[in-house]
Amino acid sequence: MPSPQQARASASAITSGRTAPEAAAAPASQLRALFDGPHLSPGQRRIAQYLIENIAEAAFLSITELADRVGVSQPSVTRFAAAVGFSGYPALREKLQSIALRTLASGPGAAEEDRANELQAAVDAEIENLENLRRDFADPDLVIDIGRKLSRSTPLTVLGLRISVSLAEYFAYAARRVHPDVRLVTLGGSVAYDALLQSREAGGTWVLAFSMPRHAHETLTAVQVARSAGLKVALITDLALGPVADEADVVFATGTGSRLVFDSYAAPGVVCAALLQAMTDADPERTQARLEEYEQIADQHQFFLRD
Template identity: 45%
Template structure:
């Protein structure tokens, strides 16, 4: 990321933005050098959103409108917003955990230099109606997070985050309803029943997209589309920033593959505002 992009990205930190607003922020960061000179209409076209969405984005950041935001963008690129504090000479155990995750994320960024596989998996998931999302025990949080956001753009997402004898039934029901693929998050320690669940999915002909911590996990098979990022063991319980970020990357690829994703997000934002769902 360039210095200019980093400065603009810092302006958006700490703000709760809707998916539509995040897309606008991404465009500004990506086009940092020219961002202060883009009109609201140009920015809206570049982000694939409506012009009123740009105005709402500016208001969400605390400005009274887009012109005020654009002035702030110019100031940020002119003077910067300071630099982060220096690292402690001897990081404590909590800092070490963060630094370990940062190192793993840098390796993941390098591995994602070619987005072809992610984009292919995104198209596969977008075309599956319904889309079952599986994650048990330690991986349940990643599955829930993906399913929560995917449901805003995909018409039929089915979360499978509980084991038991009914798990195979739910996979069979998804296949009977037309599912073509299954997304699975697999993190240590791997539940035994995950092997059986994935076996059912493969027997039914579902393509398995697997997000895991290692290419050597015991639940994977050669035909799976496998994406890996290690978990960190620096703390008493594993942290899984890499696998979570991989899930979000797949979610982005899913959005890009759905032609009506942006329209669905816009409708959700409008309905949420009408119902006063969120505090901000």
Template identity: 30%
Template sequence: MNTKLRPKMDFDQLFAEHDADFTKSEQKIVDFFRRNMDEAPFLSAAEIAQRLNLSEATMVRFARTLGFESYPALREALQENFRSRMTHSARLRGRIHDLREAGDIFERLVASEIDYLTEAMQTLDRECLNAAVELLRTHKRVFIFGLGPSVSLVDLLHIRLTRVGKQAVRLDTSGQEILEPMLLMGKDDLLIAIGFFNLTPTMQLVLNHANQRQTPVILVTDTLGPLVSEKANVVLAARRGPVSAFHSLTVPMTIINALLLALSSADQENVMAHLDQLDQMRAKLRGAS
């Protein structure tokens, strides 16, 4: 049976309905979910199994006991349930409450950003970062996708990539305007897709189109990697703090800055030539004014 839960279904109710079916090991999993309902949906079976000193096979059996075909199917339903409950306003209210409770809002915010950056140092896969740099180095035209708050990251990438000689194409609208530039995408191009928390229909469309055109994909994300990793050549994933919190863009912006600096180092001759040319043009512009 393939259980498909309604977005706002109570998982406590589902656990209660199957309580008599759980083994002792599976009851440990239930207890873990009940204590960690904000974090658990975004952990893999291996991560939870390690924390509980269980096997991954036990995690799979647990999902099937609940009526799911696999553990990834259960996790997808848990994430859907979480996202339906955790609205932007709820996350912001919670964040403001936490900061006020701690006292100085600015001080606590800076401290939490430092904590998230420190965590990102441990979790960002350096081999993936190196692979992303190589894709950037070897592709002239780069499409950059991002919506909502991620548009500021699109701006950053567009400016910096243009400065080092790349042809950067923005994909930062969710309407029909995004379709025309997408038609230019081909196998000799590169797509950098930026997305967090929700896998939007527009993001799905862009990723599917890139795959159809055989365009390599770099995905910058926090929790979406497991959902769309098969659509990306490289996933640059780092958590931005608790999933239920209101997030800034400090961590993904740092990842992008690291990517751009590593590109400049790997392709220094070409990058410096373009920057020198830019400086010359700026000097001429100043002289003409």
């Protein structure tokens, strides 16, 4: 009798291509795609991040108002517009307004949000993050491609430092069920450097890294070490723009819940599960063999309670 995990591994494979009616990408995703191509200066990244976080209001600001809000000069805003492919700020603002108006048209009413208490508001924020992620997953090809590459990397290194440790531990724990050599790195500094260099020397090709807020300097340094050693880096984070994202080969950016004292990670958790699914799909025979072997060991040693 297959375990639930075995059944899910064979029954819930991700299908390439758009199998559902195409939905408009989430506003934050549209803006990240708009700003992600060029290499932006730190000041320009501040402008981009302000627009992503405040699109409904920022799209209607004059160049002077936007510069004041971000704390940059008006010429800096003009240079930013040019850097992301527009003839000037008026052309950029027209694009921003079209995105903002769609957001306002589809967003929940403010009165409904006002009726929610703080815990309900935190849940509402996570629901919005998941809805945005659902739109991003309308085309699953990137998840499928990176899942295959992570599956082929032996060893596969999973890096998560400070607050990101919990997500890295979850991913590594599950990945070990379907991958023969997963190496978890949760300490920074020279310990991380040694692990990354050893992984590359052993034949590894990819690192899956996590960078949740507050983003740590040691995460940036570890990612840079991985890249310098010849490893490719896939990054799960909350921002597509920033120093760590700039160093990664592939970025999966999705929102975190920030309404309470400590962030919650519903959407990053789903990204983890999606990549794990893609890894199982990449080599179904190995997946089934390893899951079957694990179930036999678990039964023999009674790892789990009988539900």
